[in-house]
Amino acid sequence: MAGKEDLKLLGMLVSPFAIRVRMALSMKGVSYEYEEEDLFNKSDLLLSSNPVHKMVPVLIHNGKPLCESLVIVQYVDELFAGPAILPIDSYKRATARFWAAFVDDKLCPAWIGILKETKTEDERAEKVKEAHAAIMQIEEAFAKLSEGKAFFGGDSIGYLDIVLGSCLFWFEAFRWMFDLEIIKSSEAPLLAAWAERFGETAEAKKVVPEADEAVQYAYNLRAAYAAAAAAAATR
């Protein structure tokens, strides 16, 4: 596809899901308009473009909205020229899709739960356990999928690198916030080394924020929830 494309991305600086789309567009060398959303005050455009989930990212392409990061990244890969994001080989592509779904279904609910489930230490410990179990399964997968190369995608980053790599700055934030390691180099040495390499890529440097942005966002979020809870208690 060539010519002038009208592309607008609704995102959020610290959303791993929006970062996936930004990395995909960056890999394809496609320029786009970016609008930062405030999740406490969502824009009408976000609400009308994604009425089902009301979440970022939304990519609006020539006026037509696309939602859900994995769906959007595949769309970007299929539509635009440039390096392939998903593997070309059908079996490898299926395997990348399988593990992307695993990251979203098993790992993400666990690490997002660490952030959200602030009720008891036990609840957080349970989420930490789930996150570590998922990481150990991905460690095993990396050994097979990378075939001894630097990334899931081979010599350069691909679909699964983007999908998992977009979460890494949050893991770094967890070190500061909870003194907690999600990827322990003693237990998941391959993923720990991969995470270092991922952070050094030009694509990651371009769109992945510093961990302290995530820390700041998390503290703001907690303060907002605490204020809402206090207001509800005195109502």
Next chain:
Amino acid sequence: MAGKEDLKLLGMLVSPFAIRVRMALSMKGVSYEYEEEDLFNKSDLLLSSNPVHKMVPVLIHNGKPLCESLVIVQYVDELFAGPAILPIDSYKRATARFWAAFVDDKLCPAWIGILKETKTEDERAEKVKEAHAAIMQIEEAFAKLSEGKAFFGGDSIGYLDIVLGSCLFWFEAFRWMFDLEIIKSSEAPLLAAWAERFGETAEAKKVVPEADEAVQYAYNLRAAYAAAAAAAATR
């Protein structure tokens, strides 16, 4: 892809997820060996082929396992000649993937929850409410996606038809078991009419079981859980 393919599917008669794969293979006219799994006594082949989820369906293609129904259906579509299962147009393909994820993330947990969450009437009522809410969103989507045609996929069944249609015989089972309608023709007339048409397709008639098979399976499952609970209580 031509020539002799070595294809083995590990499935279960009443698994909508396995039925999706059987329908996809049937649409492509591909022959395969089928092995029925007993979920109370999973085969070594299932456990070694899908060590992550230990679930059907697993498609083993020339010795290499593929897991997760949405991943497998896309693989089958990409690899084999015959009618396209996913839409050819990139935007329509993205939309079909979005709604397939919606069915699996929102509708399936709700209707499977109706079956599983037998603790209280309130819990079942909550799952029924979630299922109805999801159906109403899919009703709206059908109005847009079908463009006035018979199926999500147009004049014949496609990806989303398979993904949602594979669940319909369970909804029929719920009528018998709970006197419960998941797709109410008064509220979701388009989907109700679509469901009738889906059931009449040659593809559905070939692999979708009768609702009484699902009823029987559900009663067996409940009896097994009740026996396990009774055994635990007297331990």
